[in-house]
Amino acid sequence: MRIGELAARSDVSVRALRYYEEQGLLEANRSDSGQRHYPESAAARVQLIQMLYAAGLSSRTIAELLPCVDARVSTPESRARLAVERDRIDAQIAALTRTRDRLDAVIAFSGSPGSGCTYIADRDVAAQASHSVMP
């Protein structure tokens, strides 16, 4: 399939796919005229790339991990590399969980009866500030 179709299937932009290639994350077969041509499997690959980007990994890190995932290259070093990133993601999940619980606590408190503050009475500072931040 050509780049436009892969973009549509993967729900990423054509520009992003070319960028992935530039970063060494995604390769393409070229037709005689130079157009990129991808196998079906490319869609899964792009999805994986997106997952890793969403986990906060950089292009460079992804480029280092992908050969391990996809060609099953396994050395002690590559497994360690994968584990490092796995642990980073674990830590990130833990931090996000704390943040979510913090927000939950605030929501529960502010929504509880007797919190005594369903309306802004004291200060117009808050409302004023949140509007004045916008240009």
Added chain:
Amino acid sequence: MRIGELAARSDVSVRALRYYEEQGLLEANRSDSGQRHYPESAAARVQLIQMLYAAGLSSRTIAELLPCVDARVSTPESRARLAVERDRIDAQIAALTRTRDRLDAVIAFSGSPGSGCTYIADRDVAAQASHSVMP
């Protein structure tokens, strides 16, 4: 306390604190000479800001949420706003969990006996890696 001490306590840069003020996230009392002075509570505030940044929220979004969290301002709208961000974080946790499990699977597979690839036998594996993505 002055900005340098707050920075040290919160483990963020002085520049970052000034940026937070610029974005309306953190206010400071000024001395006659114009130097910023913060109360003890500022450290907790900065930590909260960091948590929210780490959760992927923008300055603008944080500026909208902070009055709710910290002044206990509660309207149906503000609670809804908090809930929206909480749900976003939940979704992010779910996505990260899937990514982590995916990496775990790769690690388990590449490390398992009989994977037939405990160490690299051929240095040129990368060159022939053109197909076969994960199941």
Added chain:
DNA sequence: CTAAAACCTGACGTTGACGTCAGAGGCAAG
């Protein structure tokens, strides 16, 4: 009192993952 350290306000620089535009070529349909 003096020198170092900390602080101030601009203002320009950085980085990553793209967006966007320009100009040129390619491909199936009518």
Added chain:
DNA sequence: CTTGCCTCTGACGTCAACGTCAGGTTTTAG
């Protein structure tokens, strides 16, 4: 053939959260 969409390669633009530098004032240590 030619119309219209798709694709190509540069190359500059963007945006957020700061980093960094310049040039000047303030606070603190000795």
